[in-house]
Amino acid sequence: MRKSMDIDTIKKFSLEELLQEIERHNKLYWEKNAPEISDEDYDALLQRLEELDPENSLLDSVGSVDVASLGKIVLNKPMISLEKTYFFKDAPKGKKSLLKWALEIKRSDNEVFLIQPKYDGISSSYSNGILATRGQGTQDENVTDKVPLIELETIGYRGPLDRPVRGEIIIRDDDFKTIYFRIKKGDGSSYKNPRNAVAGIMGLKDIKPMLVQGAKLTLVDYDMISYPVEFGEMEKRWALIVEEIETLPYPMDGIVVKLADKKYSESLGFTAHHPRGQIAFKFSGLRKKSKLIGVEWSFGKNCLTPVGRIEPVELGGVTISNVTLHNLANVEVKDIQIGDIVTVERAGDVIPHIVGSEPGEDRKSFIISECPSCLSKLVRSDKELQCVNPDCPETNLQRILASVRNIGIEELGEPTIRKMINALKVKTLSDIFRLTKNDILKLDAFKEKSASNLLSSIDKARETTDYQLLASLNIKGLGITSAQKLLSRYTLKELRNLPQDKLLEIDQIGPAMSESIYKFFQEKSDIIDELLETIKVTDTKGTVSISNNRAICFTGEMPEKRSYYSELASKHGYKAVDSVTKDLSILVAADLSSSSSKIKKANSLGIRTISLDDWLREIESDKTPSSAADGNDGFLPGF
Numbered sequence: 001m002r003k004s005m006d007i008d009t010i011k012k013f014s015l016e017e018l019l020q021e022i023e024r025h026n027k028l029y030w031e032k033n034a035p036e037i038s039d040e041d042y043d044a045l046l047q048r049l050e051e052l053d054p055e056n057s058l059l060d061s062v063g064s065v066d067v068a069s070l071g072k073i074v075l076n077k078p079m080i081s082l083e084k085t086y087f088f089k090d091a092p093k094g095k096k097s098l099l100k101w102a103l104e105i106k107r108s109d110n111e112v113f114l115i116q117p118k119y120d121g122i123s124s125s126y127s128n129g130i131l132a133t134r135g136q137g138t139q140d141e142n143v144t145d146k147v148p149l150i151e152l153e154t155i156g157y158r159g160p161l162d163r164p165v166r167g168e169i170i171i172r173d174d175d176f177k178t179i180y181f182r183i184k185k186g187d188g189s190s191y192k193n194p195r196n197a198v199a200g201i202m203g204l205k206d207i208k209p210m211l212v213q214g215a216k217l218t219l220v221d222y223d224m225i226s227y228p229v230e231f232g233e234m235e236k237r238w239a240l241i242v243e244e245i246e247t248l249p250y251p252m253d254g255i256v257v258k259l260a261d262k263k264y265s266e267s268l269g270f271t272a273h274h275p276r277g278q279i280a281f282k283f284s285g286l287r288k289k290s291k292l293i294g295v296e297w298s299f300g301k302n303c304l305t306p307v308g309r310i311e312p313v314e315l316g317g318v319t320i321s322n323v324t325l326h327n328l329a330n331v332e333v334k335d336i337q338i339g340d341i342v343t344v345e346r347a348g349d350v351i352p353h354i355v356g357s358e359p360g361e362d363r364k365s366f367i368i369s370e371c372p373s374c375l376s377k378l379v380r381s382d383k384e385l386q387c388v389n390p391d392c393p394e395t396n397l398q399r400i401l402a403s404v405r406n407i408g409i410e411e412l413g414e415p416t417i418r419k420m421i422n423a424l425k426v427k428t429l430s431d432i433f434r435l436t437k438n439d440i441l442k443l444d445a446f447k448e449k450s451a452s453n454l455l456s457s458i459d460k461a462r463e464t465t466d467y468q469l470l471a472s473l474n475i476k477g478l479g480i481t482s483a484q485k486l487l488s489r490y491t492l493k494e495l496r497n498l499p500q501d502k503l504l505e506i507d508q509i510g511p512a513m514s515e516s517i518y519k520f521f522q523e524k525s526d527i528i529d530e531l532l533e534t535i536k537v538t539d540t541k542g543t544v545s546i547s548n549n550r551a552i553c554f555t556g557e558m559p560e561k562r563s564y565y566s567e568l569a570s571k572h573g574y575k576a577v578d579s580v581t582k583d584l585s586i587l588v589a590a591d592l593s594s595s596s597s598k599i600k601k602a603n604s605l606g607i608r609t610i611s612l613d614d615w616l617r618e619i620e621s622d623k624t625p626s627s628a629a630d631g632n633d634g635f636l637p638g639f
Contacts, residue, residue, distance in 0.1 A: 485506060
């Protein structure tokens with residue numbers, strides 16, 4: 001198992017000790033293929049060296065895997081390393097962020113950059129029937145004898161290595177899972193991870209045992225997966241592209257960004273270490289490895305979500321002990337089990353998540369078959385585990401809670417709803433609107449004033465919009481944004497009688513969502529009738545603008561930088577603004593009980609105000625399931 005090295009330990013090294021440590025780990029990684037520390041910890045060593053001695057030659061050294069070579073070869077276009085950054089936008093003093101690098105070399109805001117995966121393998125080139133990997137200095141290594149093991153993946157082609165290409169030799173994640181459990185090394189042991197396997201096989205003088213066992217390597221063309229983005233759009237689209245890249249079935253340790261104009265890129269020239277027209281964004285500054293020590297299943301309105309407990313690690317100044325595992329499919333694809341060494345990322349989510357794992361010595365599956373609340377048999381639905389028992393207490397609680405949030409009863413939270421279910425037999429949102437003050441006074445800890453305040457909040461929500469009502473019905477995949485899209489074109493009455501093919505004509509309403517909506521109106525229309533008896537609904541057809549300029553404002557001290565939430569809002573169709581005006585769509589507050597001027601002004605203008613946690617849950621529930629066809633085999637088009 002690899003050793004962990006925290007930042008405090010690294011800071012205690014003298015410069016001489018630091019250099020010795022880096023050189024030792026270079027030898028372990030490149031020559032012996034036996035790394036003792038993670039890539040993240042190694043990168044932390046280099047960052048510390050850059051702070052102490054920014055001109056040190058070790059920072060510009062180009063490592064190479066010790067392969068079994070047929071001899072040295074000099075390529076017309078040498079394979080050299082890339083400049084690295086660990087920061088996308090905001091970098092510490094003296095460090096360069098990716099955006100700053102792009103700003104310095106772009107000729108206009110329309111300059112196009114290509115965003116590509118940074119594969120974690122062995123840099124290679126194939127031309128004129130010769131396969132070469134990067135060596136030391138100006139000479140590369142001839143490894144043409146390894147070609148029988150290698151499958152090429154390039155634009156529009158997957159098959160034998162038979163055409164010129166520059167790329168990375170790797171083992172696909174799915175191949176490692178399905179093939180390499182039976183591949184044995186010369187000593188009879190198994191390979192621990194794809195990176196270890198690639199280096200080990202490329203270091204063999206005789207590959208016949210690998211061919212007999214069915215081992216397979218993949219050479220991925222660097223330009224096969226590429227997202228062209230204009231500089232002016234890069235910041236807005238970055239998070240979405242990173243999310244897309246992370247779903248690819250390849251081992252990766254970052255992202256490469258380069259100029260699309262090759263002639264201009266080459267005109268910028270090279271340093272001894274890297275081309276000036278490309279840069280590598282390393283995940284290391286945002287990720288750490290830890291051990292998964294337990295999992296709890298959390299209830300949502302439609303499914304159960306696994307939440308992992310890890311040995312605490314520090315990420316960005318915050319100690320992390322809980323991580324989301326997203327859903328059942330994510331757990332299966334990444335083959336995550338209790339006891340595994342997991343790579344945790346905090347960027348992009350308030351709740352950190354796992355982006356990769358390595359099998360632990362003692363592994364234990366945590367996938368369950370019975371509902372933790374009602375003990376009913378769980379059912380798999382697409383990527384999720386669901387409890388389909390209509391009387392499951394926890395599932396019903398979460399559905400009511402989601403309805404309450406979407407309809408806008410601001411002062412009603414999960415603990416009080418739980419009390420209402422247990423003491424007042426509340427089962428639906430309609431039941432909440434029928435409660436009286438005397439009913440609320442029966443709840444534990446409620447007195448005259450608190451009961452009046454809650455009743456006032458419930459009464460305020462009786463006057464609502466049609467899209468809030470629609471979002472409160474808990475139709476799978478349908479949140480506030482999608483509901484607005486639907487009801488900007490049709491009234492609620494028209495929508496209830498709309499054929500499914502008409503639903504499909506609406507932008508971003510895919511087959512899965514249209515089927516869910518159509519079935520709901522066919523089978524559960526009585527739920528709407530019940531609600532309409534207790535509330536007053538305003539039609540918004542033709543009156544609500546569904547552009548990417550819905551104004552949102554944030555107030556209060558939040559866990560992440562304000563820029564993080566602005567980027568997240570943009571991704572979900574909002575435009576972040578700094579002040580509260582009559583044109584504001586929503587105010588998101590870190591603390592709803594605060595007496596800030598923004599909250600007061602929003603209340604006076606009748607602008608919807610919600611907590612940060614509720615807004616994050618709302619945009620999460622508003623994700624439209626992908627309608628992409630199956631079987632793309634890992635080949636993705638550019639944006």
